[in-house]
Amino acid sequence: MESVLREIGGVNWEYFTQQLINGVTLGSIYGLIAIGYTMVYGIIGMINFAHGDIFMIGAFIALITIIALGLTASAGLPVLLLALLLVLAIAMIITSVYNWTVERVAYRPLRGSFRLAPLISAIGMSIVLQEFVRINQGARPKPMPPLIVGNFQLMERSAEQGGFVVSLSYIQIMIIVTTVLLMAVFSVIIARTSLGRAQRACEQDRRMASLLGVDVDRTISITFIMGAALAAVAGLMFQLYYGVIDFYIGFLAGVKAFTAAVLGGIGSLPGAMLGGLIIGLIETLWGAYFPIEYKDVAAFAMLALVLIFLPHGLLGKPEVEKV
Amino acid sequence: MAETNGARKSLGAILVDCAIAALITFVIAAPIMGLRTVNSPGGMTLQQHWGKVLTAVAVVFFGRLVLQLFVWNRSAESRGLGQLVLRLAVAALIGFAVGTAVCFLTLGADNMSLAAAMENALLAMPWNVATLLFALAVFSLSYGFFPRNAAAAREGADAANMLEPLGDLFKLALLVVALALPFLPWSDRYILDLAILILTYIMLGWGLNVVVGLAGLLDLGYVAFYAVGAYSYALLATIYFPLWFPDWLMPYAFWIALPLAGLLAALWGIMLGFPVLRLRGDYLAIVTLAFGEIIRVVLTNWADFTGGPNGISGIPRPTFFGIPLDSSDEGLAARIGIPFASIQRIIFLYYIILGLALITNMVTIRLRSLPIGRAWEALREDEIACRSLGINTTNTKLTAFAIGAMFGGFAGSFFATRQGFISPESFVFMESALILAIVVLGGLGSQIGVVISAIVMIGGFEAFRNLDFLRAVFGNEFDPAQYRMIVFGLAMVSIMIWRPRGLVTRREPSIYLKERKAVSGELVAEGRG
Numbered sequence: 001m002e003s004v005l006r007e008i009g010g011v012n013w014e015y016f017t018q019q020l021i022n023g024v025t026l027g028s029i030y031g032l033i034a035i036g037y038t039m040v041y042g043i044i045g046m047i048n049f050a051h052g053d054i055f056m057i058g059a060f061i062a063l064i065t066i067i068a069l070g071l072t073a074s075a076g077l078p079v080l081l082l083a084l085l086l087v088l089a090i091a092m093i094i095t096s097v098y099n100w101t102v103e104r105v106a107y108r109p110l111r112g113s114f115r116l117a118p119l120i121s122a123i124g125m126s127i128v129l130q131e132f133v134r135i136n137q138g139a140r141p142k143p144m145p146p147l148i149v150g151n152f153q154l155m156e157r158s159a160e161q162g163g164f165v166v167s168l169s170y171i172q173i174m175i176i177v178t179t180v181l182l183m184a185v186f187s188v189i190i191a192r193t194s195l196g197r198a199q200r201a202c203e204q205d206r207r208m209a210s211l212l213g214v215d216v217d218r219t220i221s222i223t224f225i226m227g228a229a230l231a232a233v234a235g236l237m238f239q240l241y242y243g244v245i246d247f248y249i250g251f252l253a254g255v256k257a258f259t260a261a262v263l264g265g266i267g268s269l270p271g272a273m274l275g276g277l278i279i280g281l282i283e284t285l286w287g288a289y290f291p292i293e294y295k296d297v298a299a300f301a302m303l304a305l306v307l308i309f310l311p312h313g314l315l316g317k318p319e320v321e322k323v
Numbered sequence: 324m325a326e327t328n329g330a331r332k333s334l335g336a337i338l339v340d341c342a343i344a345a346l347i348t349f350v351i352a353a354p355i356m357g358l359r360t361v362n363s364p365g366g367m368t369l370q371q372h373w374g375k376v377l378t379a380v381a382v383v384f385f386g387r388l389v390l391q392l393f394v395w396n397r398s399a400e401s402r403g404l405g406q407l408v409l410r411l412a413v414a415a416l417i418g419f420a421v422g423t424a425v426c427f428l429t430l431g432a433d434n435m436s437l438a439a440a441m442e443n444a445l446l447a448m449p450w451n452v453a454t455l456l457f458a459l460a461v462f463s464l465s466y467g468f469f470p471r472n473a474a475a476a477r478e479g480a481d482a483a484n485m486l487e488p489l490g491d492l493f494k495l496a497l498l499v500v501a502l503a504l505p506f507l508p509w510s511d512r513y514i515l516d517l518a519i520l521i522l523t524y525i526m527l528g529w530g531l532n533v534v535v536g537l538a539g540l541l542d543l544g545y546v547a548f549y550a551v552g553a554y555s556y557a558l559l560a561t562i563y564f565p566l567w568f569p570d571w572l573m574p575y576a577f578w579i580a581l582p583l584a585g586l587l588a589a590l591w592g593i594m595l596g597f598p599v600l601r602l603r604g605d606y607l608a609i610v611t612l613a614f615g616e617i618i619r620v621v622l623t624n625w626a627d628f629t630g631g632p633n634g635i636s637g638i639p640r641p642t643f644f645g646i647p648l649d650s651s652d653e654g655l656a657a658r659i660g661i662p663f664a665s666i667q668r669i670i671f672l673y674y675i676i677l678g679l680a681l682i683t684n685m686v687t688i689r690l691r692s693l694p695i696g697r698a699w700e701a702l703r704e705d706e707i708a709c710r711s712l713g714i715n716t717t718n719t720k721l722t723a724f725a726i727g728a729m730f731g732g733f734a735g736s737f738f739a740t741r742q743g744f745i746s747p748e749s750f751v752f753m754e755s756a757l758i759l760a761i762v763v764l765g766g767l768g769s770q771i772g773v774v775i776s777a778i779v780m781i782g783g784f785e786a787f788r789n790l791d792f793l794r795a796v797f798g799n800e801f802d803p804a805q806y807r808m809i810v811f812g813l814a815m816v817s818i819m820i821w822r823p824r825g826l827v828t829r830r831e832p833s834i835y836l837k838e839r840k841a842v843s844g845e846l847v848a849e850g851r852g
Contacts, residue, residue: 125812137359
């Protein structure tokens with residue numbers, strides 16, 4: 001149908017704008033997850049394969065809290081926003097406890113072990129988290145009617161040109177604003193606070209940092225907690241935006257977010273966000289103009305291309321090979 | 324994992340530690356375990372399962388208490404009578420907890436409020452007495468069993484390698500058992516099917532071992548080559564061979580297609596590998612993962628060519644040099660004058676995969692002592708040194724990738740001919756993870772390690788189907804197969820923590836001066852990328 005619309009009256013900029021909005025929204029969610037990957041990779045050099053499932057846990061805890069609080073769309077926007085803040089806080093705290101525990105149980109004993117051991121442990125943990133949710137919550141998807149309804153109409157294409165309304169929904173605004181806010185907060189934490197300094201120090205040289213009095217274990221734990229908190233935000237947003245979740249959403253979202261982190265240059269916070277946006281946009285635009293089944297292929301092919309020509313990602317620092 | 328080597332903790336500190344662990348468990352378990360979301364007509368509702376949460380909390384609290392008292396926090400001097408009595412008293416408490424746990428599961432803790440769950444705990448007294456006795460026995464026995472701390476345990480485990488005293492004899496015995504398996508008295512169709520499955524994974528493990536164990540390239544998308552092999556054979560045998568070849572050649576389809584499938588998979592390995600092998604370590608891992616997903620998505624969506632999600636069915640069975648294994652007059656059974664039985668076909672398939680796996684093993688072992696194999700291992704240990712010594716690293720990596728892919732392709736076409744039906748469902752990321760887990764858990768670079776871990780993993784997986792007696796304990800709604808994957812995941816994590824270098828930590832050097840000495844896995848840099 002879209003292709004028919006495009007044929008009437010030249011380029012359909014309205015349709016394109018709508019896709020851009022959708023892409024940025026999706027990209028924000030990927031970016032929030034990607035930050036967890038990039039921070040953990042930066043500090044201990046491992047792919048936390050279970051991070052996608054931490055995102056899924058966040059989405060489930062958000063859903064459960066929403067049902068437990070009895071929130072419905074009829075409560076009115078101001079009340080809902082306040083209640084959602086509470087939901088967000090609960091989801092962030094509990095999801096953080098999850099990630100902290102995962103690090104403590106499955107990764108910390110393997111620190112200093114050879115490289116593949118933590119990766120295998122992480123894949124194992126990813127299976128455990130997925131199955132834990134599947135066994136306890138059931139395998140069926142969990143649909144929820146939309147909580148936040150309503151939108152702004154930005155542009156309109158006249159009826160003779162095919163008619164199309166570009167809308168920016170409240171939930172999209174919420175997602176983008178939250179993401180920008182969190183990005184700002186985290187950048188300040190990393191750049192200004194003593195915690196951020198400790199993190200950057202551990203990233204450069206863990207041993208030296210510990211000699212200088214940085215509690216490395218604690219810093220790593222906090223990194224995992226921060227990553228999980230952001231994943232929980234992404235989980236709630238995903239739940240609100242798509243309205244349906246299941247125990248398996250973590251895998252694909254995790255792979256895409258990791259792709260985003262690599263694309264942006266792993267270890268770089270703005271890179272993760274940028275990578276997330278690019279992956280989100282590619283996926284959405286591909287889905288809008290080309291066969292939608294292949295949107296994942298497009299995202300992954302983009303990753304391969306970037307890595308081949310820019311092996312350190314868009315914003316990553318080139319690694320110096322040491323003999 | 325508190326590895327307390329220092330001063331012993333007081334009982335108070337231990338209790339606080341356990342209480343914190345229990346609190347964390349409560350936070351983790353409360354939402355996901357305690358509140359089940361249910362799709363009901365009026366929208367989503369929550370079902371309460373506090374019994375399960377309490378069980379989890381009790382298990383963690385008392386489990387940690389046991390570990391603190393008996394394993395982590397022990398010193399040789401503290402074996403006085405008073406200490407023993409104290410510890411036994413704690414063990415009694417643990418028995419109570421286990422009893423309570425069992426009670427929750429048996430009495431059906433579904434949809435129960437917190438107060439009702441507590442009440443039920445009191446009803447479980449008879450269970451508690453039984454489990455208490457059991458716990459007392461187990462923990463008194465274990466008192467002398469565990470080494471004093473985890474570090475000592477690890478050293479001990481590495482020093483006394485599991486297979487050291489058996490060595491070659493063990494491998495020979497394994498081979499003899501494998502060759503004789505179909506004729507052993509207790510072998511039935513079920514055992515043979517399982518053995519075929521295990522051998523398929525052993526072969527895949529050996530193929531991946533070339534890439535990850537020898538060349539040190541982390542490949543998370545190995546299943547892509549398995550899929551290429553399977554689809555190559557399926558498409559060639561069902562669509563293209565009937566067009567290309569005369570009818571009399573058709574019985575040989577499997578034997579013609581097998582090398583072709585391997586070559587095609589190797590070709591794909593080169594095509595995918597060429598652009599990405601310059602990448603290091605984890606980048607390579609994620610790109611191979613992406614390729615695995617791309618191939619699966621294409622297989623699912625390119626319906627005209629691959630049959631899409633419906634897959635391809637009616638894939639021909641292999642023949643014994645052109646003679647089919649069926650009940651017809653031309654069948655093998657009729658020709659050699661024995662009555663036909665469907666198990667003959669299974670036995671035949673078993674020997675095909677056994678042969679394929681052994682070829683994989685032999686080729687790998689021979690390759691290791693050729694210059695190319697040495698280059699792989701050198702590359703794994705130090706890429707920069709290799710480059711300085713004039714080894715073409717790209718070509719070396721590419722050969723490893725292609726040979727690994729070829730074995731994956733062989734295994735894939737065997738899979739297709741055995742199943743008679745393939746669909747993209749069989750080639751998901753989980754398969755890649757499973758194969759990689761088999762290789763890593765067995766001990767990267769160790770051929771016998773792959774065998775052991777494939778038997779343990781796939782056999783253990785299968786064992787879950789036979790745990791129906793657990794229903795007697797946990798009630799009829801308890802389905803052990805539900806817990807298969809979670810136990811598998813937990814096993815992956817715990818084996819890694821217990822033995823990060825895999826089950827077999829001994830490595831055979833491929834070149835040596837005068838005398839062959841085994842080295843510890845700790846000394847080689849596998850999968851560094």
